[in-house]
Amino acid sequence: MKNALNEENLIKKIIKEINKKVTTPIYIMEVCGTHTECIVKYGIKSLISDKVNLISGPGCPVCVSDESFIDEAIFLSKIEDIIICTFGDLMKVRGSKHTLQEAKSKGADIRIIYSPQSCINIAKENKDKKVVFLSVGFETTSPIIASVIKTTKANNINNLFFLTSLKIMEPILKKILGQSESKINGLILPGHVAVIQGSKYFSFIPDEFNMPNAICGFSELDILSGIYTIIQQINKSIPIDTYNLYKRWVKKSGNVKAKELMNEVYTLEDVTWRDIGLVPSSALVINNNFKSMDARKVFNIEHMIFKESEKSVIENKKCICGKIMMGYKSPKECELFSTRCNYENPVGPCMVSREGVCRIAYKGGVI
Structure with a gap:
């Protein structure tokens, strides 16, 4: 009880200091989607000066997975005897034409899982079928998936494959901070990524860009402390x-063992981030030592081009997810937001994922 009171008093003190020290508008980007969720959950924007503008970044892995990744997954789902395993967030994300949910409704064997390790059991239980896991994430989940890939090889599980959309943070942050249009004055850095990569990983932010920043956790006190440190x-x-x-x-x-595991299983390549464009050396792809489990190589879809429908092109041009994730726009500046694009009928990926800023804004009504 005493600790709770102390924390409450500290929160009040920090809020008072924030509101006293901010005299002109500033823009702080919270990179991580979980931070965006927590900012809404705790009502942080209503507690601090409206001169502090909190804007959301590209930290939602589902949101930045390119349309072509969904197209590849749907293509594979149509092959006889293939089981697709995916996290639930991906089901409503539209590719160039369709969603995984639509593919499932037409008979594709697509299964929602909650842990990458579940794929191993599904593969063992369905030895007459090929299982493809849609591997999406940043450095937080990449080591877990790498561990599953290693286990698959070590146990000679020959019917489990991985279609990857794994990314790292440094290149996209450099892209954001290097843009002349950027109005960002500071960064709340992703705590979960920092657990893996370590605080030293983010030293390029002050060293190369002279940008205020703070790594913080996910409590109300954590986030307010991060904002205050950036203002200082x-x-x-x-x-x-x-x-x-x-x-x-x-x-x-950081977590040295997790980083060693990533280095053992993956290599870096250029990749297109959805609605953002090509980001050099930002994709973690399965290296040649584990290529027998790389779905793109095994099913020969590496160089396939998937055609967009006319309707999706027109609609996607109106969607401004990319500009929102780069910090240029807010969800409410999108003409589709809450009307044509809502949680029940999402157009852009930012409305689909739990960590998507548009979904958080739509459900919380405060962004």
Whole structure:
């Protein structure tokens, strides 16, 4: 009880300091979708000065998976004796023409799972079929998937394959910070990614871009502390540096074993981020030591081109998910938001995923 009261008093003190020290409009991007969720959950925007503009970044892995990834998955789902395993968030994400949900309604064997390890059991239980896991995520989930890939090879499970859309944070942050249109004054960095990569990973932000930032956790106190630390840097009360406010989980060098696992299984390649464009060296793809489990190679779909329908082109041009994830626009600036595009009938991926800023805005009504 005493600790709760102390935390509540500290929160009030930080809010007071934030509101006192912000005299001109500033823009702070929370990179991680979970931070966006928590900002809405705790009503943080209503607690602090309206001069502090919190904008959402590209930290939703489902949202930045390109249309072609969904098209590849749907193509594979039509092959006889293939089982597609996926996280539920991907089911409503539209490719160039269709969604996985539509493919399932037409008879494709598409199964929602909650853990990558489940794929191993499904493959063992269906030895007469080929199982393809749609592997989506950033550094947080990439080591887990790498572990499953290694286990698959070690146990000679020959009917389990991986279609990947795995990405890392550094290249996209460099792209955002390097844009002349960027109005960002500071970054709330993703705590979960920092657990894996370590606080040192983000040193390029102050070193190359002189950008205020803070790594923080997901409690109300964590996020408000992150905002306050960034404001202190903007006001030059403290030097611009990478401030790790999540030390209970984030170490300077991160999770060394997890990083070694990623290096063992993946290699870096250029990849297109949905509605953002090509981002060099940002994709974690399965390397040649594990190529027998790479669905693109096994099913020879690496160089296939999937055609867009005229309707999807017109509609997707109106969707501004890319501009929202780059911090240029807010969901309410999209003409489709809450009318043509809503949670029941999403047009863009930002309305589909639990971590998608448009879905969070639609459900919370405060962004």
